[in-house]
Amino acid sequence: MTDDRLHRDNVPVGIDAPVMPTAVGIVHLGIGAFHRAHQAVYTERAAIATGDTSWGILGVTQRSATVRDQLRPQGGVYAVLTAGEQESSVELIGSVVDVAYPAEETERVLATLAAPTTHVVTLTITEKGYARRPDGSLDLDAVAGDLEALRADARGETSVRAAGSAIGLLVRGLAARAASGAPITVLTCDNMVDNGRVLERLLRQAADAGLPGTEGDTLRGFLDARVTFPCSMVDRIVPATTPEQRDHVAQALGVRDEGLVVGEPFAQWVIEDRFAGPRPAWEAAGATLTKDVAPFEQAKLRLLNGTHSLVAYSGWLAGHATIAAAVTDPVIAQRARQYLFEDALPTLTAPDGLDLHQYGEQILARFANPHTGHTTAQVAMDGTQKIPFRWGGVLADALADGREPAGVAFGLAAWAEFVRRRTRSGEGVDDPRAEELAAVVTAFEVPGGADGLGDVEGLAGAEEDVRALLGLPGLLPESTPESFLDAVAAEIGAVNR
Numbered sequence: 001m002t003d004d005r006l007h008r009d010n011v012p013v014g015i016d017a018p019v020m021p022t023a024v025g026i027v028h029l030g031i032g033a034f035h036r037a038h039q040a041v042y043t044e045r046a047a048i049a050t051g052d053t054s055w056g057i058l059g060v061t062q063r064s065a066t067v068r069d070q071l072r073p074q075g076g077v078y079a080v081l082t083a084g085e086q087e088s089s090v091e092l093i094g095s096v097v098d099v100a101y102p103a104e105e106t107e108r109v110l111a112t113l114a115a116p117t118t119h120v121v122t123l124t125i126t127e128k129g130y131a132r133r134p135d136g137s138l139d140l141d142a143v144a145g146d147l148e149a150l151r152a153d154a155r156g157e158t159s160v161r162a163a164g165s166a167i168g169l170l171v172r173g174l175a176a177r178a179a180s181g182a183p184i185t186v187l188t189c190d191n192m193v194d195n196g197r198v199l200e201r202l203l204r205q206a207a208d209a210g211l212p213g214t215e216g217d218t219l220r221g222f223l224d225a226r227v228t229f230p231c232s233m234v235d236r237i238v239p240a241t242t243p244e245q246r247d248h249v250a251q252a253l254g255v256r257d258e259g260l261v262v263g264e265p266f267a268q269w270v271i272e273d274r275f276a277g278p279r280p281a282w283e284a285a286g287a288t289l290t291k292d293v294a295p296f297e298q299a300k301l302r303l304l305n306g307t308h309s310l311v312a313y314s315g316w317l318a319g320h321a322t323i324a325a326a327v328t329d330p331v332i333a334q335r336a337r338q339y340l341f342e343d344a345l346p347t348l349t350a351p352d353g354l355d356l357h358q359y360g361e362q363i364l365a366r367f368a369n370p371h372t373g374h375t376t377a378q379v380a381m382d383g384t385q386k387i388p389f390r391w392g393g394v395l396a397d398a399l400a401d402g403r404e405p406a407g408v409a410f411g412l413a414a415w416a417e418f419v420r421r422r423t424r425s426g427e428g429v430d431d432p433r434a435e436e437l438a439a440v441v442t443a444f445e446v447p448g449g450a451d452g453l454g455d456v457e458g459l460a461g462a463e464e465d466v467r468a469l470l471g472l473p474g475l476l477p478e479s480t481p482e483s484f485l486d487a488v489a490a491e492i493g494a495v496n497r
């Protein structure tokens with residue numbers, strides 16, 4: 001096995017050389033695997049198609065330095081392994097120029113956000129990165145340190161404080177840019193309904209709370225006149241890269257790539273055409289620019305992500321490690337179809353030119369691709385953040401239409417059972433509201449457990465736990481009737497086969 005590291009100056013022969021950007025035009029907040037397998041690839045291909053190399057990306061990590069430490073020694077270059085049903089391929093991506101870790105490099109990120117050569121900020125910070133309270137407003141406690149830093153920046157304090165959140169970093173970067181007033185587009189690529197509007201609202205709340213009164217006039221005026229927040233829908237299945245995949249690609253390339261990402265062959269990007277200034281020609285790489293993203297976004301969130309979550313929770317409970325194994329389990333496949341075609345699809349208006357039935361079938365086929373290795377545990381993360389966007393709208397619309405969606409009930413029972421089991425076994429769940437979830441679950445004493453946590457695998461007390469979990473503020477629409485909660489409780493047996 002080779003120890004030689006992939007680098008801009010060490011590109012293996014027999015593979016297309018990556019693009020060498022000549023400037024940084026984009027700052028990307030939240031450089032995880034998804035960005036590297038999606039927007040960075042579109043940016044690379046747009047540069048190849050047009051010859052315009054001025055759209056290099058400065059990637060910004062969130063809480064850890066891992067991606068910086070993977071990519072900086074490689075000059076930003078990494079490989080994408082596309083894992084198809086029939087064949088796989090590897091390509092090199094050079095659009096990421098460097099990666100910054102805010103805990104150590106906030107000053108550099110702020111300066112790049114303010115630089116006149118930067119025209120676009122993109123974000124993939126996941127649902128929880130938006131620091132929303134259950135009612136959707138900005139969690140001011142979560143960004144308090146950043147708002148303090150915003151005031152310190154405004155006072156011209158010379159030592160720059162490290163940013164503690166993406167929203168905080170962004171509001172400070174925009175405040176720094178407001179001085180020159182150069183227009184900028186802030187383009188969120190996270191899986192949320194009306195993602196651009198959500199981000200704009202939170203950002204304005206941060207600005208108002210951080211710089212109230214006349215102190216904030218310049219920033220507010222800048223936001224009103226020079227900054228846009230388009231919505232966008234992104235799609236590509238991108239699992240966490242495994243050490244085996246890294247070894248496999250090292251063997252194929254003859255150099256080691258610590259920044260390798262893996263994705264399925266399918267990719268889609270639909271962007272609201274509302275830019276404040278210049279942008280890359282992403283359409284040259286296959287992106288769709290449109291006036292109205294909402295129908296695409298709704299179809300994707302409700303059909304793809306909603307089904308994904310159902311398959312993940314019920315699959316995990318049935319002992320399936322991967323989405324591909326779960327979705328080919330006949331019981332789960334049947335409930336996934338019920339949710340997709342009977343619950344979610346009738347709530348949607350098809351975007352122009354899209355056949356929703358075909359789209360639904362294609363989604364199920366994509367999930368069944370065993371080569372991506374996407375795990376049920378990965379998709380099961382952060383349920384409290386995802387459920388309102390994926391199932392909430394389907395549930396509200398179906399109820400308004402006089403239907404109680406049986407697939408949503410099954411999905412919710414599977415989520416609640418997943419939380420109950422993982423909490424009672426002591427493993428816990430990966431969710432920003434995990435403590436709240438645990439408090440709800442352990443509030444009920446369950447007989448039968450020597451450890452005091454109760455009978456984990458059995459169903460004693462399950463109904464109390466499940467009903468209490470569904471009552472979590474912000475999880476289900478206000479209009480949810482008691483009879484639907486009964487329907488969810490009635491599925492507990494089915495998710496525990």
Ligand code: CS2
Nearest residue numbers: 234235236237305308378379
């Ligand atoms: C998944 C998404 O992890 C999840 O919750 O549903 O990451 C999904 O793979 C992507 O949105 C596909 O575009």
